[in-house]
Amino acid sequence: MSAHRTFSVQILALAAAWGIAPLVARADECLLKNSVPSITTTGSASAEVEPNIATITLGAVTERPTASEAASENARAAQAIVAEIKAQGVEARDVRTLAVTLSPVYDETLDANGRLIKRKLRGYSARNDLSIRVRQMAKAGALARQLIDKGANSFGGVVFEYESREEKFDALRTAAVRDALRKATSYVNGLGLKLGRVLEISTPSPHAFAPAAMAKSVQSDPASAIPIEPGVETLQTDVQVSWELAQ
Template sequence: MTRILAAALSSALLLASASAETLKDTLPHISVTGEASEEALPDRAILHLDIVADRLTATEAVTENERKTRSLSDGLVRQGVPIDDIRVVGVTLQSVATEEAAPRGAHGKHVSRGFRARSELSVTVNSLDEAASLLSRAIDAGSNDLRGVEFVVSDERTRLERLRIAAVKDAEQRARNYVEAVGAKLGRIIEIDHQEAVSATEANGRTEPLASASGVAFLRLRPGVRRLTARVSATWALSR
């Protein structure tokens, strides 16, 4: 049944596209792009953390990495992070080797130093202040590396939906201004397409090291403002 519905939807989209192209070939028309945008300050964060374990054997490296990952996850849960917001998004295991010095003109010899197991965690936090505290605690609890902090606008989808409607109205007003200047009128709408863009005025935001009253160091996260933009391309038939 799912395949039948998917095939039917695909056919409907193809027919709609073909119909729009046919109408544009046979009717006078105008195509206009409308746009609407606004700035939004992120209010959530996704922490990208790495946990690394180096051991002499592959089994020992994997075992230690699993232990550290589980310990860090349990610690985050105890601090109030829902377990569903903590995800292991990648796991790697690789040999670690160094190259011994060799006489001039000779090739150095690679010497195995053991194995390195790495887990990549993604932790979603619903408050920037909470994210800063959790980030510092995660590093203290065993996270070896911070790959980055991704800042998120929690209601971004709702905002983009609203902007899309505003972009349609902008396109319609532009089209109406153009056709009325030549004594025509807008007829039926033939085709409409949309796209969204999200950019940050400060791409990575900033972090500032601070110290709490207890002497525990933590980071203050200062994300850059994000600009949300919706663009709509619409085509109307012309009428007299």
């Protein structure tokens, strides 16, 4: 065993006792990579996916002269919204309360310089915000319209998701490694060399780009549904691989 290898083994044993073995192992990999002829290439892979889940955020806001009136009427409005959500077949696991608040509302008078000179209590504002995950995208727009008709007067927007996210990224990682291998092979073939063992694999976090194009409209009834367009999202992952060069 070489002196360098013996030293590395001793360091790793000591690091294991200290709980920092991963850091030292990484350093040892870098030493190995720098000590032999090598080639490093970056592989990329991407795919477009159309979201098939919509998470709608909306709620009811009620302002009344007293805190009790505001809270009571807001509770009734929220109950009507939740009842409609259940009536439309949305599962309980897909409905979540985001916030329930009650706060005073003031009328303010400012002077010519914008300084507050008078503040008078006008009443109280009660608010109940919900998020609803809609797994049938075609129904999202119609459901949003129905909930507004039932008393939802605050609309926070829509977030799109898609099923099997990790499985899609797993496939992209495999494709990215193949891309890195293809590039490395094209370089060494012209030099009469071969790829040896893999010395290092570096994988930055995969990422998704904002919708790049509009897909079909999911509104089911143009007269009543709120148009919701999921668009197309681009998933991308990269990998950097280093190989030892062999004759």
